[in-house]
Amino acid sequence: MKFLNYIKYVIFVFVFVFSTGTFCMSIFDAGKACTFSRMELEITHEGKPVKNALVKRTVSWKKDKVDEFRTDEFGRVVLPEVLERSVTQLLPLEFVVAQGVNVYYEDKEYEIWINSKRRPERNSELGGKELSLKCELTNEAKVYREFRTLLMTSCIW
DSSP: OHHHHHHHHHHHHHHHHHTSGGGTOOGGGTTEEEEEOOEEEEEEETTEEOTTOEEEEEEESSSEEEEEEEOOTTSEEEEOOEEEEOSTTTSOOOOOEEEEEEEEETTEEEEEEEEEEOOOSTTGGGTTOOEEEEEETTSOOEEEOTTSSOEEESEEO
16 A cells, blocks of 8 residues: 555656656646747748748657748738647657748748757746747858757847
């Protein structure tokens, strides 16, 4: 009987730890990994807001997911986070998600974000910072290695 109580206690602590701030997930998100954090974009071309541009996001983990958005009159768009069921929170498995964001404007395609996300926590793409980015389409993309991954982007934060 003591053993069963002990097991219940261990399970409770395990669920509590993995569903609270330690992994930035609520109890309802237990067992889910953040494969793409919420991203706020402000997109310009030659300093002017890019209105009604098509923004395509690709998330490749267990399978490819592609969704599309449009910028508003100020060149802004919000991409909501993507959560997917995962055992990587519970087991010591490698977590790697390919991320891409492309903008289609005036018959041209601009790759503004290419990343390999290596941690399932929200905002791990930029080491814990929220993804609030300003992207000038005429800027050349730069490669960043500070966030335990390779990130290529033409955006700044």
